Amino acid sequence: MDFKIYERSELIFSLCCFLGSTVSQPVVLTLPDNLVKDSPRAYWSVLGDLLGSAMQNLQNLLHLPFGCGEQNMALFTPNIYILDYLSQTQQLTEEIKSKAIGYLTAGYQRQLSYKHLDGSYSTFGHKDQHGHTWLTAFVYKSFAQAKRYIYIDDKVQSQTLIWLSNIQKPDGCFLNFGKVFNNALKGKEDDDISLTAYVISALLEAGHPVSFTVIQKGLQCIETISRERAVTTYEQALLAYTYSLVGYEDKREFFLSELSKKAKKEGGSVYWELEEWFSTKGSSSFYYHQASSADVEMTCYGLLALLSKPRLTSEELSYASQIVRWVAKQQNSRGGFSSTKDTIVALQALTLFQRLTFSKSRQNSVQIFSDQAFNTAFQVNDKNRLLLQQILLPTTKGKYMVEVSGNGCVYVQPTLRYNILLPKKSSGFSLSVYTANVFCRGLFDAKFDLVVSASYYGKRNSSNMAIIDVKMLSGFVPDRPSVKKLQEDGKVQRVEIKTTHVFFYLENVTQKEIQFSFSVKQDALVSNIKPASVQLYDYYETDEFALTEYSTPCGQMSFETSF
Template sequence: MVRVQLSNSSHFSLRECADCQYTMCVCAEESRVFQWEVSPSSLGEVTLEVRAEALHTEQLCGNEVAPPPTVGRVDTVVRKLLVEAEGTPVAVTHNALLCPGAEKPAEKNISLLLPDLFVAGSARASFSVLGDLMGRAMKNLDKLLAMPYGCGEQNMILFAPNIYILNYLTSTAQLTHAIKERATRFLESGYQRELTYRHDDGSYSAFGKSDASGNTWLTAFVMKSFGGAKPYIFIDPKLIVDSRTWLLSHRRQDGCITSVGKLFHNGMKGGVSDDVSLTAYITAALLELDAVNPMVSGCLQCLRVAVAGKLENMYTTALLSYTFTLAGDQQTRAALLTALHQRSVTDGGTRHWKRAEASEKVLDSLEVEMTAYVLLAVLSGTPVPGFDLDYASSITRWLIQQQNPYGGFASTQDTVVALQALARYGAATYSSEGACVVGLSSLGGASWQFTVDQSTRLLYQEQALDRLPGDYRITAQGQGCVQAQVGPPGAGLCTGTGLCPGPGLCPGPGLCPAPGVEEEGGVSKKPRRGSHLMG
């Protein structure tokens, strides 16, 4: 005979159901179901503890009296139940690249604010520190984007970033066995999954053979990613050759590549420069593979004609600057970078590029992508006068501001290109010397310290912030840069309708971000990113 009990807790109310039994016979190889009515009274993880005890009784159990064991009369099972509030989850992330000077620490004062309308108890925040530019993406390789991986392009988000992280860690002598094993595991699974989207002619499409044909852009994306992964996992070389041959078959007499198949990437859609953008992307992919053949020279001729004309599309110009950098055409590269510089947007030590047609209220993923292409153009190849590491640093600061809590960005392509660019910048500025001490203090008197040196460079250090709303001060002293983030360990949740705390801060009717961060430099009004701390 067994008696089962669910332990009481201050985090939920417990009621036994009217017709339920909690003491009954349980024979060998038999199972029973016990039920309770549980109503949680707090958010977060709630502990459920169930205790089963074998009782001494004279009642028959299976036509015999079953004496309780002398040892192991009681079993206890503990499980965690995640309780989430009603409403719409909203996560606001705030990133900081703190670089103290030789004699002057980097400092930031922040105020964590809550909107007027949110679910009580749902607002949570934490402060985290990493000593490496790629550390956050490295920690969250499997969740860089909050999206399903249901097509040939989306699957590549599980694949391509691993290449740039492995390249970066290898070049800076930071690659450990554990990181390499994890990253190569993602590469191998992504490689096998992507093959299901392959057509017999060597091309790839979003939904594989269910599509009428392969797609030129996705085929180039897969081809360059497979080529980049060759140092780390086995890639059948025939797959790369077949893709290159298929792409070559769609080259026109003027050297441009014709778009074939369904195209889901916004940067390649519409406008008179559609074929130019596509050709520039494919040419860059071939040059990254060190492909030297008539196809590349023909494509470059197509692109030179476009450059000689009037380039108005900012995305196309940024992509071309990287393509001609890889091609070693310094004259065209310098001309494109100069034109881009004249159209750049600077703000508080950051630099980026905007599309004229982009929304002012929501961050445009193409702005992230084309800004990353400019950073790649600046950092690749022979330095161009006026475009040095200081110039690259201002671009990097803006890109870091746009990262989500996991180190990714908004879409597949802006995440892939931005991580490639950040890895290039991290390798160019890496130093194994120095250490930095980061301090966090609240006006209420609490304080914490985090030490970042070579031994803790890749260590994710985090502290939950209990005072919401509350005022905090961040300081960084020493040598080197650290990346700090204020973000939700869980999401702040809002519900109902009402006014938001400020214009442009609501991602939708009645949705209010919590918590918000205010800083001396102003508050970003773009809802998906919130404000950001840069020092």
């Protein structure tokens, strides 16, 4: 039986701010039953800044593989937000600046490989027939913002702007080339409102004035459609932010008011959820429990809209902190979120909140103790607020007490890491794997094809971009020519081989079964070879997944046989 490293992060204090007071809270650590023996580890992490974890992991924010144009931008854009925030709060050091600028420069060059000749960008570059509207707008505004830190070719940007202008229809809406980032965000109606609002917002964030003709026509598109049909919660959140950028305060207030009626309130936190008819909620998560990517993105647009007001009252800032409390609780231990776009929008919102609430002369004390003679303390101040302080706990079960006091804000997070036996279950996908064309000779000469079949049966018409992660058997490696041929033939969009895993990128998976195969060969003698896992999951909605495994068809044969 194969196993996977599962990481669970249970955030106790997403945002604790004090003015000389002391707060205590008990924390009970629990573990699932089907653990791999001796695998659990427990840590406590303490930070003086919500962005501390992200700063420590700017090139490793997600638990997911990176191998396409959109994911590259998830590595690129957070560097801009971090540099802006640290510069504006006078915390930027030469070391951080040099590292972030290096990441931006490398990311810029890498992103150009996903650019089409017409100036647009797509998920897999020239392998895609057209550039993608959403991604092109995203890249355009990100490059414009990065220009204050690195060289960006003006000719490249001009070409991209011309492409975006040319795909605007006479009614002001934009043609939707390519896939929506996350189709869980697309409701029963068209996606003209969200697509157009996104492009308009991107142009405004890139520095174009509201009077820009493309923006004015886009606003007319939104006005027309929003009068003709109901607006979804996601569209309301995005429009609230778009109108904040445009400067239409009455419209922003209208949509913020509509959002407040739908807000979910729980344990001092505020957030929003997708409408039930196109939410993927209800499945058992492939990873640890976490809010959906769509819910995080939508909530963060609402937060951005609120924080973009010219003057925030103390009541509004308090309301914003309740939203931040929920958002921060969805972070993984690396500072990212469940997928790419929610990570980007969330970090943009969190950096804005941190900038608006930043204060110096802060001092906090955090004490963690248990009834098993464990007691440790952390000090957080202006000098170490960006430092991730972490300690390994002596036990992974039992009750701990956390006590926080002082002046200012502190962020406390326990993290459990453990290996768990691969569960044989699925949600939304069907996945099967079998071996074929097997050749076995002796103990060290084995080769066979691995045939992978997949289909989708979830709540939507199809999945988003999906990943099939095939783990190699011990002592076996993929046959690289056969893997490369799958990509060349268009059976899969992209393949990545990393250590003992092969990642296959699929544009989407539908109810119609897809099937492909590649060769696996032995390169080392290993005894008692255990089964290896194959995992399929939606890149954005990881609650939809399928898991299976395969074994060597050769076993421990010591004679030549072929079948």
